[in-house]
Amino acid sequence: MAQTFTSYNSGISFAASKVMGGIYNRHASEILKIRRVGLINGQTAAVTGVLCNLEFRLTTGTPTWTSPVAGVLTKHDSTNTPPTTYDQGNSGTFSGGTSTALRRTNWSSDEAAVSGATMDEMECFIPLNIIFDAGYGDSNVQPLTLNQNQMAHVYNISGAAGLLDTWIEFTKE
Amino acid sequence: MASDTYISHNRTYHNISTSVMNIGTLINYSPDIILKVYKIGFSNAALKGFNANTLLAKTFICTGVKGFEPLIPSDILHTNSIDKFNGGIAHGSSGMPVVVTNPENQIPCVTKKLFRAFYYYSEETLTSGWGGTYGLYAKYLMMPEYQLVYECNNSQTQPITLRQDEGIFILNSVYTQSNKYTDTYFEFTIE
Numbered sequence: 001m002a003q004t005f006t007s008y009n010s011g012i013s014f015a016a017s018k019v020m021g022g023i024y025n026r027h028a029s030e031i032l033k034i035r036r037v038g039l040i041n042g043q044t045a046a047v048t049g050v051l052c053n054l055e056f057r058l059t060t061g062t063p064t065w066t067s068p069v070a071g072v073l074t075k076h077d078s079t080n081t082p083p084t085t086y087d088q089g090n091s092g093t094f095s096g097g098t099s100t101a102l103r104r105t106n107w108s109s110d111e112a113a114v115s116g117a118t119m120d121e122m123e124c125f126i127p128l129n130i131i132f133d134a135g136y137g138d139s140n141v142q143p144l145t146l147n148q149n150q151m152a153h154v155y156n157i158s159g160a161a162g163l164l165d166t167w168i169e170f171t172k173e
Numbered sequence: 174m175a176s177d178t179y180i181s182h183n184r185t186y187h188n189i190s191t192s193v194m195n196i197g198t199l200i201n202y203s204p205d206i207i208l209k210v211y212k213i214g215f216s217n218a219a220l221k222g223f224n225a226n227t228l229l230a231k232t233f234i235c236t237g238v239k240g241f242e243p244l245i246p247s248d249i250l251h252t253n254s255i256d257k258f259n260g261g262i263a264h265g266s267s268g269m270p271v272v273v274t275n276p277e278n279q280i281p282c283v284t285k286k287l288f289r290a291f292y293y294y295s296e297e298t299l300t301s302g303w304g305g306t307y308g309l310y311a312k313y314l315m316m317p318e319y320q321l322v323y324e325c326n327n328s329q330t331q332p333i334t335l336r337q338d339e340g341i342f343i344l345n346s347v348y349t350q351s352n353k354y355t356d357t358y359f360e361f362t363i364e
Binding site for chain 2: 073127171
């Protein structure tokens with residue numbers, strides 16, 4: 001069983017062309033494997049929401065990701081040792097590489113309200129908003145594997161209102 | 174061979190004036206055992222007559238939990254009795270820390286890390302019906318599979334592993350309105 005970690009990004013403001021949560025492996029021999037990725041609506045105060053266009057992407061070809069804001073990294077076992085050379089978090093400046101969209105979701109960035117049962121509130125259910133899950137117990141299926149200079153990230157293409165939480169569960173091997 | 178498996182299930186009555194309340198806790202005090210948490214969930218337990226509000230509960234993974242007062246034990250299902258680990262585990266809800274200086278410090282630990290956040294709508298579940306906007310969301314919040322905060326569902330990743338003086342707290346951290354019931358649970362093994 002590989003050392004497992006969760007990277008959590010809380011209250012990330014939507015903006016166009018922004019990394020809302022990502023893992024970048026910079027190490028030559030350590031392999032990071034993305035197991036699960038989830039989102040929830042992070043907006044509580046009233047806001048004029050918009051439709052945001054999110055993609056979960058694999059980016060190869062040595063992309064540039066400078067000055068990311070570190071997310072909260074939790075070791076699933078306190079004896080784990082975090083990856084040696086990598087980045088986890090959100091925002092920063094991202095460019096380059098070759099990106100492939102693995103999942104796409106349109107996201108309402110309006111606040112979750114007490115008086116509704118709309119898309120805004122459905123976005124608060126954790127199981128309904130897991131956008132990538134390779135950890136379902138079938139060892140014949142590879143998780144998303146990050147070799148050196150490869151990145152997996154939730155990328156907001158367009159839409160600039162509201163807040164989003166993202167979490168990424170990954171292993172180091 | 175399956176490990177001895179337990180469920181700690183809590184029903185918490187929100188009737189507080191502070192802005193942070195512990196609605197579910199599991200702590201390992203023992204150097205001799207390791208707790209492995211496979212599921213964390215919650216559900217709306219308000220039955221009737223409560224004013225609606227939105228709660229924001231944040232689940233923290235904590236280490237260094239010494240200094241926490243005893244918690245209120247809750248139900249245990251599955252095999253064996255929790256009693257044989259007397260003094261080794263604290264679980265339940267509503268326990269509050271010894272020292273409170275501000276809401277953040279009510280989290281009784283040296284190190285806390287936000288692991289999952291979720292919103293929770295606390296309207297009652299039975300009086301509004303499926304067609305009502307209030308009642309519909311509240312009913313979704315009763316469905317256990319919709320309310321999994323965390324699940325380790327495979328053998329390739331680690332469950333949340335609690336060694337000595339490490340614990341999990343589910344903290345309602347935003348709204349202060351009282352008179353709400355929330356259920357939370359932890360499913361874990363002792364190894």
